[in-house]
Amino acid sequence: MTAAAPVANARMYSATPETAAAWKSLLTWVLARAGLDWPVVDYPPPAPLNALWARDDLGLAMMCGLPFAQRDAAGGAGRPQLVAAPVPAPPRYAGRPVYFTDIVVRADAPFQTLADTFGGTAGYTLADSMSGGVALRCHLAAARAARGARLYARAVGGLIHARGVIEALARGAIDVGPLDSYYHDLLVQNAPHFAAQVRTVATTAARPIPPLVATAGLDGSVMAALRAALAEVATEPALAGERHRLRLAGFAVPQAADYAPLAAMAAADIPSFEEL
Structure with missing residues (x-):
């Protein structure tokens, strides 16, 4: 039996129906450019994001930086691979992810x-x-x-x-x-x-902004193809409309260690909301 293909998803930043459609178009282009026949799946609210992130078939999906950092620190089979991270276009982000x-x-x-x-x-x-x-x-x-x-x-x-x-x-x-x-x-x-x-x-x-991750265990050639395609998003003329809709400058490849302070913040001894 052939294993099912990994899936892509950008639910986390699908703020409106228009942005959801733009992300789907952009990810479809990235996968085609990378030579990957993976589906871009819908996962609309109110389906819980934690359930999406628990899947083991994610090939290119946005994940909150905190669970990524916690799972990265825990290691083991559930550790996601960091593929890339979006770089928002507005000036306050200064070209950083x-x-x-x-x-x-x-x-x-x-x-x-x-x-x-x-x-x-x-x-x-x-x-x-x-x-x-x-x-x-x-x-x-x-x-x-x-x-x-x-x-x-x-x-x-x-x-x-x-x-x-x-x-x-x-x-x-x-x-x-x-x-x-x-x-x-x-x-x-x-x-x-x-x-x-x-x-x-x-x-x-x-x-550090929520990254695109994989839980499906991508090999080096697939990871390289994905990152190369994501790098082209910044200048690809066919994606000008998507970049505008998504206020997106492109993608960068941060280090997984950049997210470690988020896990430390969550574990810090600070008042709960009920104590603030």
Whole structure:
């Protein structure tokens, strides 16, 4: 029996139907350029991303940097291979495969600074999400220590993704929450009216952006072909529309070790959201 081909997927940054279609087109081009007859599979919400990342047949799929770092540190058969990482085009990324957490409030809220939100309700996506949970806790930890008391009266979790944070802010369920900056930029580009419901009051330090990984165990020639095709994305005329839609400059190949600090952040002894 012939083994099933690995699959490709970009669900993590499919912020809108338009971006989902652009990613599918781009990945289809990359696979064809690399000479790989792999399917680009759909995996729409609300299917859980953790279940996608647990698959052992991923050939080219976006994964949050935190579970990648944790699984890389654990080693063994479940260790993903890092293929490449997107380089967002907006100037704040400075041509690097990094991202931030934008800390946002409702557009018409009176808050001008992050400190103005103290005493209110903080929201987060999932406690084990890098951009939607861990990065915000780490950013707030110093203020919590300096204050010696809780920063927020209440915390609301389980918002799942960036859209959930924006929706919670819009209905007044929370006063402040975190957005993956690249996802945020994709919403500004492709769903401006939805994105305009919030504004940024603070931004965390830059950290390595969620990478494209493989769990299927690619050999060296396949990895080289994929990386060569991804390198061509930056200049390929046929992908100009996709690059514009995705606010994408191209792809880089960071080191797996670049992601190790994310696992350390998650393991650090800092207050939980219920203690912030």
